[in-house]
Amino acid sequence: MQSSSVAPGRSLRTIKADAVAASIAATALDLFDKKGFDGVTVDEIASASGISRRSFFRYFATKEDIVVAGHAAFGERILEIVRARPQGEDVWLSLRRGYDILVDNVDRDPEAAARTMRVINATASLRAHTIEKHIVWAVCLGPEIAHRLGDAPARRLEADALIHASLACLDVALAHFTPGQDASLGEKLDAAFDALRPVRSR
Amino acid sequence: MQSSSVAPGRSLRTIKADAVAASIAATALDLFDKKGFDGVTVDEIASASGISRRSFFRYFATKEDIVVAGHAAFGERILEIVRARPQGEDVWLSLRRGYDILVDNVDRDPEAAARTMRVINATASLRAHTIEKHIVWAVCLGPEIAHRLGDAPARRLEADALIHASLACLDVALAHFTPGQDASLGEKLDAAFDALRPVRSR
DNA sequence: CAATTTTTGGCACACCGTGCCAATATATTT
DNA sequence: AAATATATTGGCACGGTGTGCCAAAAATTG
Numbered sequence: 001m002q003s004s005s006v007a008p009g010r011s012l013r014t015i016k017a018d019a020v021a022a023s024i025a026a027t028a029l030d031l032f033d034k035k036g037f038d039g040v041t042v043d044e045i046a047s048a049s050g051i052s053r054r055s056f057f058r059y060f061a062t063k064e065d066i067v068v069a070g071h072a073a074f075g076e077r078i079l080e081i082v083r084a085r086p087q088g089e090d091v092w093l094s095l096r097r098g099y100d101i102l103v104d105n106v107d108r109d110p111e112a113a114a115r116t117m118r119v120i121n122a123t124a125s126l127r128a129h130t131i132e133k134h135i136v137w138a139v140c141l142g143p144e145i146a147h148r149l150g151d152a153p154a155r156r157l158e159a160d161a162l163i164h165a166s167l168a169c170l171d172v173a174l175a176h177f178t179p180g181q182d183a184s185l186g187e188k189l190d191a192a193f194d195a196l197r198p199v200r201s202r
Numbered sequence: 203m204q205s206s207s208v209a210p211g212r213s214l215r216t217i218k219a220d221a222v223a224a225s226i227a228a229t230a231l232d233l234f235d236k237k238g239f240d241g242v243t244v245d246e247i248a249s250a251s252g253i254s255r256r257s258f259f260r261y262f263a264t265k266e267d268i269v270v271a272g273h274a275a276f277g278e279r280i281l282e283i284v285r286a287r288p289q290g291e292d293v294w295l296s297l298r299r300g301y302d303i304l305v306d307n308v309d310r311d312p313e314a315a316a317r318t319m320r321v322i323n324a325t326a327s328l329r330a331h332t333i334e335k336h337i338v339w340a341v342c343l344g345p346e347i348a349h350r351l352g353d354a355p356a357r358r359l360e361a362d363a364l365i366h367a368s369l370a371c372l373d374v375a376l377a378h379f380t381p382g383q384d385a386s387l388g389e390k391l392d393a394a395f396d397a398l399r400p401v402r403s404r
Numbered sequence: 405c406a407a408t409t410t411t412t413g414g415c416a417c418a419c420c421g422t423g424c425c426a427a428t429a430t431a432t433t434t
Numbered sequence: 435a436a437a438t439a440t441a442t443t444g445g446c447a448c449g450g451t452g453t454g455c456c457a458a459a460a461a462t463t464g
Contacts, residue, residue, distance in 0.1 A: 013410085041450070052413045057452065127337065128330035135329065160374045161394040168366035176359050192363040196398050215441080243419065254444045259421065405464105412459070420451080428443070434436090 021059045024049045028066045033115050037067075037123040064129045067119060071130065075137040077101050082144055091148050095141075095166040096193050102170070103186045110179035117174060134167045169193050223261045226251045230268045235317050239269075239325040266331045269321060273332065277339040279303050284346055293350050297343075297368040298395050304372070305388045312381035319376060336369045371395050 027048050031040045042063055046056045060066050078098040085094040106113040120126045138160070146159040169192035177185045229250050233242045244265055248258040262268050280300040287296040308315040322328045340362070348361040371394035379387045 042452090043450090054413055054415090054453095055411080058411085061452085063451075124334055125330075128334040131333045132326060132330040157374060157378050157390060157393050158397040160378070161371050161397040164370035164374050165367040165398050168370040169363050172359060172362045172366050176362070188359060191359050195360040195363040196367050244421090245419090256422095256444055256446090257442080260442080263421085265420075408461105408463075410459105410461070412457105414457085415455090417453080417455105418451105419453105420449105422448085422450105424446085424448105426443105426445085428441100430439105430441070432437100432439070434438095 017059070024051070024056070024059055025066050025070075029115060029119065032067070032119045037063075037119060037126060064126060067116065067126055068129045068133055071133040072136065074102060074105075075133075075140040078137060079140050079144060082141065087148070091145055091162055092166070092193065092197065094148070095145075095163065096189070098141075099166075099170055099189060100186075103184075103189060106177075106185050114177075114179040117177065121175065131171065134171070138163045138167060165196055166193070169196065219261070226253070226258070226261055227268050227272075231317060231321065234269070234321045239265075239321055239328060266328060269318065269328055270331045270335055273335040274338065276304060276307075277335075277342040280339060281342050281346060284343065289350070293347055293364055294368070294395065294399065296350070297347075297364065298391070300343075301368075301372055301391060302388075305386075305391060308379075308387050316379075316381040319379070323377065333373070336373070340365045340369060367398055368395070371398065 024045065028040070028045045031045065031048065042056055043053050045063075045066075046053045049056070060069065078101060081101060082094050082098040085097060120130055141163050142156075142159060145163055146156055149155040149159050170189065173185060173188040173192045176188050183191075226247065230242070230247045233247065233250065244258055245255050247265075247268075248255045251258070262271060280303060283303060284296050284300040287299060322332055343365050344358075344361060347365055348358055351357040351361050371391065375387060375390040375394045378390050385393075
């Protein structure tokens, strides 16, 4: 297998599978927004997407994953951005810049993002799972931030505190965000970050 | 009904029910610690506790609630403590003092607390539910902290950022805590709070 | 076209959580 | 103490999620 000479990152099949998953997610999100997350069964989503129930669970491990799965990939991208920041920079600012990629993503399609946030905020289990994904990001960021703080073992707790607090700021900014509003998500995020300001920079 | 003249807060039956719930929780926690949260079914817990499956769900709405339900009550108590702090005090410090009640609770029985933390940290859904409960605390604390910040509507986001960041510090301190260790939970929590220090005090 | 591999769909199953109702235990009244 | 009311329990059936297993269909390859 894998006889094709060119394998540019994603294989051909993976691309197709991702497209199908995206399509399922789109129709599911519409249903969630209309009838509430708990008011929609997997059978409903499957038949509305033209696939069987069994096949649905091959694209998404969980019903929650429809909403949350996309988040997982961002962890790596945030880490990349933070890695690219100058070494001496204030860690708090580096983290803030890392989240720019999320801000851009929301700004690219504010209505869709708002709909997703609406669904998430209306369902307790989804809020929890969102934060759970953020914890995965925190684990990703851990070593890099600890390194920037000097790598002393005593600094591990400090690094974790900064990371998790920055994620708390992100969650708060997202919760306070609605698309056609006065302030953009970026500004809200800035305001949250300004409220907390760590003392040390390196 | 309720003919008894003295009704000291909790009715007599409620006390009994709470005791039964505590007993169920104790046996369940033992099982969780041994076989993992997902490796124990509700039927197992019920029969080990000498009750029927149906009755179990009258004491706990969810299997997760065995581990998490106790947390809910702390929200009110934390709020009480924060309310009792002097009005001009640095909000960051007020929040820190609010969590003293949790520190005390852990210090009272570090082994039990450690076991609970072990079970929680080993199970994704439990981590998520723990955070869910913390969000409830945040909602409790919201008005009081906003009030201390001056009640201007613009300060709502700032208040939420402080609250959620402080909860992030709590989570980090708990995650870094193991009973027979060098530093107590209180010291870990202090370290986390010191890493983040908000600029304004009122 | 034929052969292989992947994808799909259809069961059956274990588990969680809930509504309903009859049986049992507990408390209250006479 | 007997009778009545009330609360608790247990059993049953049901809808929902998620998974293992295997055969049918579809796509890929020679």
